[in-house]
Amino acid sequence: MDARILLVEDDPSIREVTAIGLGAAGFEITTAVDGVDALERFRAEPYDLILLDVMLPRLDGYEVARQVRRTSTVPIVMLTARADTMDVVVGLEAGADDYELRLGNLVIDVGGRTVTRDGTDIPLTRTEFDLLIELIRHAGQVLSRDVLLDRVWGYDYLGDSRLVDVAIQRLRSKVETDPATPELIQTVRGSGYKAVR
Amino acid sequence: MDARILLVEDDPSIREVTAIGLGAAGFEITTAVDGVDALERFRAEPYDLILLDVMLPRLDGYEVARQVRRTSTVPIVMLTARADTMDVVVGLEAGADDYELRLGNLVIDVGGRTVTRDGTDIPLTRTEFDLLIELIRHAGQVLSRDVLLDRVWGYDYLGDSRLVDVAIQRLRSKVETDPATPELIQTVRGSGYKAVR
DNA sequence: AGGGCCCGTGACAGAACGGTGACCCAAGCA
DNA sequence: TGCTTGGGTCACCGTTCTGTCACGGGCCCT
Numbered sequence: 339m340d341a342r343i344l345l346v347e348d349d350p351s352i353r354e355v356t357a358i359g360l361g362a363a364g365f366e367i368t369t370a371v372d373g374v375d376a377l378e379r380f381r382a383e384p385y386d387l388i389l390l391d392v393m394l395p396r397l398d399g400y401e402v403a404r405q406v407r408r409t410s411t412v413p414i415v416m417l418t419a420r421a422d423t424m425d426v427v428v429g430l431e432a433g434a435d436d437y438e439l440r441l442g443n444l445v446i447d448v449g450g451r452t453v454t455r456d457g458t459d460i461p462l463t464r465t466e467f468d469l470l471i472e473l474i475r476h477a478g479q480v481l482s483r484d485v486l487l488d489r490v491w492g493y494d495y496l497g498d499s500r501l502v503d504v505a506i507q508r509l510r511s512k513v514e515t516d517p518a519t520p521e522l523i524q525t526v527r528g529s530g531y532k533a534v535r
Numbered sequence: 536m537d538a539r540i541l542l543v544e545d546d547p548s549i550r551e552v553t554a555i556g557l558g559a560a561g562f563e564i565t566t567a568v569d570g571v572d573a574l575e576r577f578r579a580e581p582y583d584l585i586l587l588d589v590m591l592p593r594l595d596g597y598e599v600a601r602q603v604r605r606t607s608t609v610p611i612v613m614l615t616a617r618a619d620t621m622d623v624v625v626g627l628e629a630g631a632d633d634y635e636l637r638l639g640n641l642v643i644d645v646g647g648r649t650v651t652r653d654g655t656d657i658p659l660t661r662t663e664f665d666l667l668i669e670l671i672r673h674a675g676q677v678l679s680r681d682v683l684l685d686r687v688w689g690y691d692y693l694g695d696s697r698l699v700d701v702a703i704q705r706l707r708s709k710v711e712t713d714p715a716t717p718e719l720i721q722t723v724r725g726s727g728y729k730a731v732r
Numbered sequence: 733a734g735g736g737c738c739c740g741t742g743a744c745a746g747a748a749c750g751g752t753g754a755c756c757c758a759a760g761c762a
Numbered sequence: 763t764g765c766t767t768g769g770g771t772c773a774c775c776g777t778t779c780t781g782t783c784a785c786g787g788g789c790c791c792t
Contacts, residue, residue: 449676451723463779464725501781660768698770700750
């Protein structure tokens with residue numbers, strides 16, 4: 339289980355010493371010399387940990403971290419050189435809910451509970467949002483009304499399962515470009531609903 | 536030559552992700568969930584490095600660092616919030632807590648526990664300040680009333696979660712330019728509150 | 733082609749939710 | 763001791779949400 343580490347450090351001597359040290363300790367090290375280089379390497383293949391200098395040419399460490407966070411929750415450790423030691427390090431949050439889903443031209447920020455299309459916000463109520471998330475999490479799969487009632491409204495919910503239809507309709511009216519011909523959330527007659535994959 | 540690391544973080548998702556990442560990177564990780572827990576573990580056995588969240592229940596990161604410093608020169612590293620909200624973060628050498636957060640036109644000096652707008656001081660009470668920090672640490676993310684009660688009031692707090700609403704209102708009345716139309720701290724109906732990103 | 737079932741949709745009323753002012757107790761302080 | 767401040771609780775109210783119903787159109791099967 340070799341951990342793959344991306345080391346981003348512009349100072350050649352620090353970079354080499356650290357790389358050699360970590361390499362000898364059994365890690366698989368890739369090095370990048372500046373922020374742009376780091377992003378390119380990160381996009382090219384996955385890493386288990388990023389060691390990131392704050393002061394970097396072209397793109398500083400904070401900006402690199404910000405861009406990495408758009409698509410990944412990989413642990414990032416920020417390194418800041420100090421006069422005497424290297425003991426200043428800043429860990430960055432890798433919040434579990436800090437990610438975005440996609441459905442067609444919609445972007446869903448799960449943690450922030452927002453939905454946007456082309457950058458403009460589409461306000462949804464809590465039920466609508468939860469329903470949308472449930473559909474997207476199982477995109478391509480048909481979810482029956484009973485299953486949706488279970489998962490969105492709670493397992494103990496007793497009521498008219500037509501409620502789901504109404505909720506779907508309300509969701510579509512906000513989310514579909516043309517609610518009359520839904521493209522994102524499809525009805526599967528006799529079975530339920532599904533989000534397109 | 537495994538480095539022993541004490542990771543102190545109350546947020547379970549951050550704690551686990553970081554622990555797994557660093558564990559995979561070959562470090563020996565011990566975790567603590569709050570300040571008191573951290574001091575107990577530190578007194579029990581030695582560590583080579585302490586990763587310390589600033590905002591902690593029971594005893595905040597600064598106080599933990601201060602107490603550790605009485606008996607040890609172990610490197611202490613402060614963990615902060617998200618990459619995308621972080622302005623300046625400074626590691627703690629010997630109690631030099633001087634970093635600032637930002638929210639709209641507010642500047643928050645975490646160490647000094649002051650909030651200023653355009654250079655003028657906005658006095659906040661302790662609860663208001665802690666609440667503000669917690670929201671800013673997760674800017675853009677919706678925090679439920681329960682989570683806020685956990686993190687701001689302490690996880691053992693049992694009480695009316697409407698308390699959060701009142702605290703938010705009091706905070707807004709001091710911090711928002713127009714409290715009637717909040718721009719910095721938004722209500723997400725049915726879910727909770729969030730600070731704008 | 734006809735009938736039955738399924739689903740979309742508009743309307744409505746009750747429920748849920750959150751903002752807010754008020755009250756009061758406890759802690760801190762002079 | 764008496765005053766001040768912070769903060770937890772409560773009640774009220776306007777707004778928003780949402781569960782239900784009824785109607786009608788369309789799809790499928792025979």
